[in-house]
Amino acid sequence: MLRHEEKDIILFVGKMEMAHVEDVARFSKEYGKKYLPALITSLGAKVEESLEQRLAFLVRCDTQDMKAVEKRLRPYADRIAAIISRYEFSMPLYGRLADLFPYLRLPTARSLAVASNKINMRRAFRRYDKKITPRFVVVKRYGETAVKKIIEKIGFPCVIKPANLAKSQLVTVCYYKEELKNNLKVTMQKVRKLYHHAKVEWEPTVLVENFMEGQMYSIDAYVNSRGYMEYTPIIEIKTGKDAGYDDFFMYTQITPSILNPKEEEKARTTVAKATHAIGLRSSTVHAELMRTQQGWKVIEVGARVGGFRDRLLNTAFGFHHTGNDFRIHLGKKPTIKRKPLKHVGFIKFFPKKPGHLMALQGIKKVEGMKSVIKVTQNKKVGDFSGLSRYGHPYVLGVTVAAHSRSKMLGELRKVEKLIEIKTG
Incomplete structure (x- = not known):
């Protein structure tokens, strides 16, 4: 059996992109040891040939058959140094692999099951500290009984959200009874299809909770094997x-x-409570929070790197978040820099109404702006473009950076005014 420092494979779970391959290559250079990326995924998963050529190995199998998983991974098991999941849909497999590799630094299967289910997560928060989480009810089927229960126990405004979908899919805010009835009916009609499309293994379930009014924030953190946390x-x-x-x-x-330092410390304390309530360890933690008049509340916590976070933190502060994600799984201390180098903003554009893209204007002008460091286009004219809550990707994403907050906000505003999306 190889010693831990001799292991050289970082295994990704469910899905990976070329950017993840580059993350491993960059981390290897920074760390002074060559690591190789690998992937385990389902039988029907599509993997680009150019990506597969960069992998140490690719395992395709029935990921719910752990005998098959163990058999396929056995030739490489001694070389696996870390196992990483970057997506919500792959968390059930990630949990099963945690049981299969008990001596690697991984979250427990139980904590991953809680973090991947908003209902179980809310229950864990309420057991730990009721102040950090809103009231909620679970809905399994649409009907007058469910609507009455929501109104009596939650009231308005309230939020409907599926228990296991990411990226705000089917998340809707309701302010009165007719809106609640309509949104809940649509959610229950669409939820099973979206679970299937997102490859979610759990049975479709919906929760309805108090709408938290306030300013939204997000913090990614690192929790080691003993529960000690460091925050980005x-x-x-x-x-x-x-x-x-x-x-x-x-x-x-x-x-x-x-945000002033005292409030940021309160936010960190809330993230720590949520993380420890779930029992996460040896993991990066992605937390979404709401600062309300009643204090800090947790929207949700995930055992993964937050979206776009590496670009934001590297541009603004000069450290690689994804590299720290590898470090925490290898039992190493993360490297965090806090002195701002630039002020950075990322903006996403969706259509106001779903339909086929008739026009997408302003991209060339935006690309020509000196402050713009990245433009990501997911849709072109003629493509169908839908709303985020129904699982559709954003049309355009733009990252801007400047040496002052006012300048950065001005550049974001220019981007807002330049981009025009028309659907029909």
Whole structure:
């Protein structure tokens, strides 16, 4: 059996992209030891040939058959140094692998099951500290009885959300009874299809909770095998609803925030409570929070790196979040820098109404802006473009950076005014 320092494979679970391969290569260079990426995924999963050629190995199998999983991984098991999941849908397999590799630094299968299910997560929060989580009810089927229960126990405004979907899919805010009835009916009609599309293994379930009014923030953190936590700088978030969309998604993400140090410490304490309530260890933690008049509340916590987080933190502070994710799984201390180098903002564009893209204007002008460091286009004219809550990807994402907050906000505003999306 190889010693831990001789192991050289970082195994990704469920899905990976070329960017993850580059993350491993960069980390190897920084760390001074060559690590090789590998992937285990389901039989029907698509893997680009160019990606497969960069992998130490690719295992395709029935990922719910652990005898098959163990058999396929056995030739490489002695070389696996770390196992990483970057996506919510692959958390059940990640948990099964945690049981299969008990001596690697991994979250427990139980903690991953709790972190992947918003209902179990809420229950864990309430047991640990009721103050950090809103009231909620579980809905298994649509009907007048369910609506009456929601109104009596939760009231308005309230939020409908599936228990196991990411990226704000089917998340809707309701302010009155007719809106609740309509949104709940649509959610129950669509939830099974979206679970299947997202490859979620859990049985479709929906919860309805108090709508938390306030300012949204996000923090990624690292928790070691003993529960000790270190935190990355906080991210300030503006939602699509804040920006006038009839949709719920992260419209802008900005760092550094203007939150005062005392409030940021309160936010970190809330993240620690949520992490320990779930029992996560040896993991990166992605936490979404709401600062309300009643204090800090947890929206959700995931055992993974937050979306776009590496780009935001590296540009703003000069450290690689994904490299720290590898470090925490290898039992090494993460490297975190806190002195801002730049002010960074990321903005996502969805259509105001679903339909085929008739026009997508302003991209060339945006790409020509000196402050713009990255433009990601997921849709082109002629493609169907839908709302975030129904599982559709954003049309366009733009990252800007400047040496002052005011300049960065001005550049974000220019991008907002330049981009125009028309659907029909």
